[in-house]
Amino acid sequence: MAERHRPVDDLVLQRLTKTFLQRGKAPVYAVNGIDLTVGDGELLGLLGPSGCGKSTTLRMIAGLEEPTSGDIRIGGRSVVGLPAHTRNVAVAFENYALFPPLTVEENITFGMRARGELNARQRARDVAERLGIEHLLDRKPGGLSSGQKQRVSLARAIVRTPSVLLLDEPLSHLDAAERDATRRELKRLQRETGFTTVLVTHDQHEALSLADRIAVMNDGTFQHVGTADDVYDRPANLFVADFVGEPRMNLLPGRLRTEADGSLVAALGPNAAVALGRTTGAGLDGQEITLGIRPQDIRVEARGTARTLPATVFAFEPLQELGRLTLNLAGTDQRLVVETHHDMVAVPGETVGLQFDLARTHLFDTATGERLPWESAPAPMTR
Amino acid sequence: MGVQPDALPTPAPAPRRGVRIGDILLDGATIIYFIFALFPLVWMLLLSLKSQDQLFTTYFQFTPTLDAYRAVLGLDSSGSVPFVRFFINSLIVSFGAVLISLLVGVPAAYAFARYQFKGGDSLLFTLLSFRFAPELMVIIPIYVIYQRLGLFDSHLGLIWVYQLITLPLIVWILRSYFQDLTPELEQSALLDGYSRPQAFVKVALPLVKPGMAAAALLAFIFAWNSFIFPFVLTGSQAQTVTVGALSFMGGATPRYNLTAAAALIALIPPLLLALSIQRYLVRGLTFGAVKG
Amino acid sequence: MALRGVRKEYGKTVALAGLDLEVADGEFFVLLGPSGAGKTTTLKCVAGLETPTAGRVEIGGRDVTEVEPNARRVAMAFENYALYPQETVYDNIAFPLRSKRYAQPPDVARALITQVAGTLGIGHLLERMPRELSGGQRQRVALARVMVRPADVLLLDEPLSHLDAKLRATMRAELKSLGELQHTTSLYVTHDYLEALALGDRIAILRDGKLVQVGSREELWRTPVNTFVATAFGQPRINLLRGVIARENDDTLFATEDGVVRLSLGRRDLAPGTAVELGLRPRDLLLGEMPGMATLRGQVYVVEPLGRQREVTVQIGGQRVALVTPQEDVVPDSLVTISAPPDRLLLFNAETGARMSAVGDDVPGDATAGIAAHG
Numbered sequence A: 001m002a003e004r005h006r007p008v009d010d011l012v013l014q015r016l017t018k019t020f021l022q023r024g025k026a027p028v029y030a031v032n033g034i035d036l037t038v039g040d041g042e043l044l045g046l047l048g049p050s051g052c053g054k055s056t057t058l059r060m061i062a063g064l065e066e067p068t069s070g071d072i073r074i075g076g077r078s079v080v081g082l083p084a085h086t087r088n089v090a091v092a093f094e095n096y097a098l099f100p101p102l103t104v105e106e107n108i109t110f111g112m113r114a115r116g117e118l119n120a121r122q123r124a125r126d127v128a129e130r131l132g133i134e135h136l137l138d139r140k141p142g143g144l145s146s147g148q149k150q151r152v153s154l155a156r157a158i159v160r161t162p163s164v165l166l167l168d169e170p171l172s173h174l175d176a177a178e179r180d181a182t183r184r185e186l187k188r189l190q191r192e193t194g195f196t197t198v199l200v201t202h203d204q205h206e207a208l209s210l211a212d213r214i215a216v217m218n219d220g221t222f223q224h225v226g227t228a229d230d231v232y233d234r235p236a237n238l239f240v241a242d243f244v245g246e247p248r249m250n251l252l253p254g255r256l257r258t259e260a261d262g263s264l265v266a267a268l269g270p271n272a273a274v275a276l277g278r279t280t281g282a283g284l285d286g287q288e289i290t291l292g293i294r295p296q297d298i299r300v301e302a303r304g305t306a307r308t309l310p311a312t313v314f315a316f317e318p319l320q321e322l323g324r325l326t327l328n329l330a331g332t333d334q335r336l337v338v339e340t341h342h343d344m345v346a347v348p349g350e351t352v353g354l355q356f357d358l359a360r361t362h363l364f365d366t367a368t369g370e371r372l373p374w375e376s377a378p379a380p381m382t383r
Numbered sequence B: 001m002g003v004q005p006d007a008l009p010t011p012a013p014a015p016r017r018g019v020r021i022g023d024i025l026l027d028g029a030t031i032i033y034f035i036f037a038l039f040p041l042v043w044m045l046l047l048s049l050k051s052q053d054q055l056f057t058t059y060f061q062f063t064p065t066l067d068a069y070r071a072v073l074g075l076d077s078s079g080s081v082p083f084v085r086f087f088i089n090s091l092i093v094s095f096g097a098v099l100i101s102l103l104v105g106v107p108a109a110y111a112f113a114r115y116q117f118k119g120g121d122s123l124l125f126t127l128l129s130f131r132f133a134p135e136l137m138v139i140i141p142i143y144v145i146y147q148r149l150g151l152f153d154s155h156l157g158l159i160w161v162y163q164l165i166t167l168p169l170i171v172w173i174l175r176s177y178f179q180d181l182t183p184e185l186e187q188s189a190l191l192d193g194y195s196r197p198q199a200f201v202k203v204a205l206p207l208v209k210p211g212m213a214a215a216a217l218l219a220f221i222f223a224w225n226s227f228i229f230p231f232v233l234t235g236s237q238a239q240t241v242t243v244g245a246l247s248f249m250g251g252a253t254p255r256y257n258l259t260a261a262a263a264l265i266a267l268i269p270p271l272l273l274a275l276s277i278q279r280y281l282v283r284g285l286t287f288g289a290v291k292g
Numbered sequence C: 001m002a003l004r005g006v007r008k009e010y011g012k013t014v015a016l017a018g019l020d021l022e023v024a025d026g027e028f029f030v031l032l033g034p035s036g037a038g039k040t041t042t043l044k045c046v047a048g049l050e051t052p053t054a055g056r057v058e059i060g061g062r063d064v065t066e067v068e069p070n071a072r073r074v075a076m077a078f079e080n081y082a083l084y085p086q087e088t089v090y091d092n093i094a095f096p097l098r099s100k101r102y103a104q105p106p107d108v109a110r111a112l113i114t115q116v117a118g119t120l121g122i123g124h125l126l127e128r129m130p131r132e133l134s135g136g137q138r139q140r141v142a143l144a145r146v147m148v149r150p151a152d153v154l155l156l157d158e159p160l161s162h163l164d165a166k167l168r169a170t171m172r173a174e175l176k177s178l179g180e181l182q183h184t185t186s187l188y189v190t191h192d193y194l195e196a197l198a199l200g201d202r203i204a205i206l207r208d209g210k211l212v213q214v215g216s217r218e219e220l221w222r223t224p225v226n227t228f229v230a231t232a233f234g235q236p237r238i239n240l241l242r243g244v245i246a247r248e249n250d251d252t253l254f255a256t257e258d259g260v261v262r263l264s265l266g267r268r269d270l271a272p273g274t275a276v277e278l279g280l281r282p283r284d285l286l287l288g289e290m291p292g293m294a295t296l297r298g299q300v301y302v303v304e305p306l307g308r309q310r311e312v313t314v315q316i317g318g319q320r321v322a323l324v325t326p327q328e329d330v331v332p333d334s335l336v337t338i339s340a341p342p343d344r345l346l347l348f349n350a351e352t353g354a355r356m357s358a359v360g361d362d363v364p365g366d367a368t369a370g371i372a373a374h375g
Helices: A054-062 A104-114 A120-130 A146-158 A176-193 A204-210 A228-233 A238-243 B017-048 B067-072 B083-114 B120-132 B136-149 B155-180 B184-191 B196-207 B209-225 B228-233 B241-247 B256-276 B278-282 C039-047 C089-098 C106-119 C135-147 C165-177 C179-183 C193-199 C217-222 C227-232
Strands: A011-020 A028-038 A043-047 A069-074 A089-092 A164-168 A196-201 A213-218 A221-226 A250-258 A264-269 A272-277 A288-293 A298-301 A309-318 A323-329 A335-340 A351-356 A362-365 C002-010 C013-022 C028-032 C054-059 C074-077 C153-157 C185-190 C202-207 C210-215 C239-248 C251-255 C262-264 C275-280 C294-306 C309-316 C319-325 C335-340 C346-349
Touching (some): A011 A054, A028 A196, A043 A054, A043 A204, A054 A089, A104 A120, A104 A146, A146 A164, A146 A176, A176 A204, A196 A204, A204 A228, A221 A228, A221 A238, A250 A335, A264 A288, A272 A309, A298 A335, A309 C193, B017 B256, B067 B256, B083 B120, B083 B155, B083 B196, B083 B241, B120 B155, B155 B209, B155 B228, B184 B196, B196 B209, B228 B241, B241 B256, C013 C210, C028 C039, C028 C193, C039 C185, C089 C106, C106 C135, C135 C165, C165 C179, C165 C193, C185 C193, C193 C217, C202 C217, C202 C227, C210 C217, C227 C239, C294 C319, C309 C335
Parallel strands (some): A043 A196, A043 A213, A089 A164, A164 A196, C028 C185, C074 C153, C153 C185
Antiparallel strands (some): A213 A221, A250 A264, A264 A272, A298 A351, C002 C013, C002 C054, C239 C251, C239 C275, C251 C262, C275 C346, C294 C309
C-alpha cells in the first residue's frame, strides 16, 4: 500500500461499560469498566470465551452499540455518540458481510463510492493485489471460497485507510490449511500497513500468533493485558492460566508450608510435595494455593528420587511430533499432563518421578485465583 | 459528547423511561386484542342465560336463567331436540375417528419418516390433499355410496368419513416428530439386541408421546367441529352436536338462547381435553437426547 | 473383522468404492478421513445398519453381511451419543441388558453397570437425566452403554467430536487408558489426526470412499503414499515446495522454478523435468546451517509466538516454508538458512501426488550422505 500521511491513530478505552437491561431482572454487565490503550499501529488481541463481552466491546468501538458509560477516544478525539460512519473505523466481520449481487470490486469500493471518492478503482486494485485477490475482482462473492471471501472482506475494510481496523473472528470459518496461510498473511499485512488493529477472537492460538499484546477478557472485565509471552508465561490469574495454552496448564491444588530451614514447600498431597526452595514468598505459610505448570515444563524421570514427585502413568499418547503423557499424582486424585518425546516408553500403572521447572512454576491463591508474587530462587533445575 | 474521565458516572443501572412506555403500549394492545377475541364468547354466554322473552328485547339487562340449559339437556319438555344423544354421538364418532387414525397413522407416519419407498412422496401428498379439498367436493358421491352400503346415519359411517379429516393431520404432524428423532436412537437399540418392532415401540414411540397428544387433540377438535359430513350423512340417529345445536334455530321462532347454550356445552369436551394434555403440548421433544 | 470389497451406493452417489480391510482380533483400528469420506458408512455396514451394495462383511471369520444388526454382537457408540432423553443414566446404560439377546438378571446387571460406571467416573450420575449432564459426561454414558454388554467388535463414531478442544484432549487420554477398549477389536472413526495417532494400533486413511493408505502411525508419518496422507498429519501442516527434477553431472537435483532452491538428491533414477513437490515437516526443520543437512535460504516472512516456541514462516523465492523453533530472536525480514535432515525429506509427484521412492525411504545406500546444500 501507499504510504499513509496521517495523525497518530491510537485507541483509548476509558472505564467503558455496557449494561443490558432486562425487564424484571438485574442488569447484565456485558462490559464492566474496562480501560485500555492500543498504541498507534499496534495489533491488540481481545481474547475470551463466548459471552465474555469482547464482541460488545468491538461493537462499541465501531459505533454499532452505544456505551452505557465511559469513553472511547481515537487519535485523542472522543467518538462516543458519533455515528458509526464518521468514526473512520473499519470492521471485517466474522461472516464477511459481502453484498452478493455486487462484484468483488464493487464490494471493495462500496464505501468509497458512497462518499464520492475519486480514485476508488485504482485503490481497490492496489489493495486486491496486496491481498492476492486481483484475479477475483470481477467475480461475485457467491462463487468464492471462504478464504477468498475473508480476503475480500479484509480488502473492503482496509481500502479506506481506517484509523482503527477491527477484525471480528477473522479466521473462524476457514479450514485448517487456509487458516494457517491467511493468519500469516494477516500478520504480515498488519505489520506492513501499520493500522491500529483490534482482533477479537476466542482462539488462544490465533491471539498468541497475531497480537502484539493480548487482552484476556472474561465476565466483561480484563483478566490480563500483556504480550503473548507475558500472558503465556506469567498469567495473572487462574482464568488466564487455564484459558491460554494448549495443552492446558496443569493446575494442582495444594497448600504452602515453610520448612525449618526457611524454604518453601507446596504440598499437593500426603506424599506429593514440591520443594520451591528459598524464596521471596515470605508470609505464605499455610496458604491454600493452586500450583500451575505447563506440560512442557515437567521432566519425567524413569526412577524417582527424593527430589522428584512420584506419579503413576495413566495413559501415553504417541503423537509423532511429541508424546503426551497423562499421570496420576501419587497419593492424590490429581491428574496431570506432561509433554514428552514421542517414542518414550511408558507402561500404564508404572511409577515415575517428575521434576518441575521451578522457573516456570506458578502459584495462585486458590480463593481469589490471583497469581502469588513468588519467584523461584536462582539456579532452578536445568532443562 | 466526550465525557471527561473524572466526570464519569459510576455504572449505575438507571432504568430507561422508553422501556416503560413500550411496555404499557404492549399491554394495552394485548388487552384490546383479548376483548376483541373473547367478545363473541361472552355474547354467547349472555345469550344462553337469557329467557325466550328477553331474547330480542335487551342487550345487557336481563334476569339470568338456566332455562335454556335445562331445555337443551332435556330436563324439561320444551327442548324437543334429543341433544344429549347428539352429544354422545359426537363423543363416539370423534373419539372413534381419532383412535383409528392413531392406530393407522402412527405406523404410517413412522414409515414415511424413516423409509424411502417408491411412490412414498406422492402417497404422502395425496394424504395431505384430503385437507386441501373442500368437503363439499366429495360429499354427494359419499352420500350415494353410504346410502347403498347402509352406512348412512351410522356411527361407523361417520368414523370412516372422518378419517379424511383426522388421518392426514396425524400423519403429517407425527411424521415431522419422527423426523426430528435422530435415527441413531433406534439404531442404537438394534445393536443393543432389540428387534426393529421393539426399537419402534420401546424407543421411538415414548419419544413422540407429546407429538401424539398434540396431533390427537387437534384431530379430535377438527372431528368434533365437523359440520358438513354429519349434516349430510346423518339423520336422526347419528346426528352430532354441531348439527344438533343448529336445529334449535329452525322452526317458527328461532331459539338462539338454546343454540347458544348447546354450543357452549359442546365446547366443554375439547376444552377439557386441551387442559388435560397441556403439559404435553408445551414440552420439548428430544431435549437432552443429543448434544446441546 | 474384515470387509471384503464392500461397496455402498446411495442412488448415483458412491459412498464406498470397494473397501478391503482387515482388523485383527483385539486390534484398535482407526479410520481417519475428512467428512464425506465414507467413514460412518463403513461403520454402519459393519453394524448392519446399512447393507452393502456389493461385498462381504465378516466378523470372527463368519459372513454376517445378511445378518440382522441385533444378531451381530457388535456395539456402537454414536457421534451424537444417542441417549434416551426420558430415561435416567442408569436406565440408559441398562438398556442393552434388558434386551432378549443380552439379558442379565437385575442384580447381575446392577453389578455390571456399577462397575462400568465406576471405571468411567460416572458412578455418581446414575440417577440423573441425560439433559442434566455436560457433553463430556454424556459421552461417558454412551461409552458405558457400549462397554456394559459383551461384544465382538466395538464401533466408535467420532466420539469426541462434539467436545471442545481441551476436553477432547482429556477424554482422548481416558480412552487410551481404557483397557476394555484397547483389548477389544475396535473400529474408531475420526477426522482428528491426533486421535488417530494417540489411539490407533493401525490407521487407515479414507478419502472419497476409498482407502488411501493403511499402516502404523510411524509408517503413515514417515512414508505417506501421497500428499493427501502427508498433509493429513501435523500442525502446522507439512510444507510442500513445488519444483522440478533437474540433473547436474551425476547428480539428481530438486530445483524450484525460480532457481532459488537447488537441492541434491544424490544419484537417483528420476526423469529430469518431472514436476515434483518436496515435503518438509515444520518441526523437522532447523534454523541455521547444520553439517550434513539439506539447506534452504530465505527471508523471514512472519514470526508467530506459539507458547514456548515460535512458528516462523520463511519466504523462499515465490514460496513459503513454515518451521517451528524454540529460538526467540528471529526477526521478520531477516535472512535465514533452514536445515532439513535429509532422511526426513519427502518427494511427491506434483501431478499425481504420489510419493516417489526417492528420499526418506530406508533404502540401502540412501541419499543421506549424498545430499548437499546448493541453496
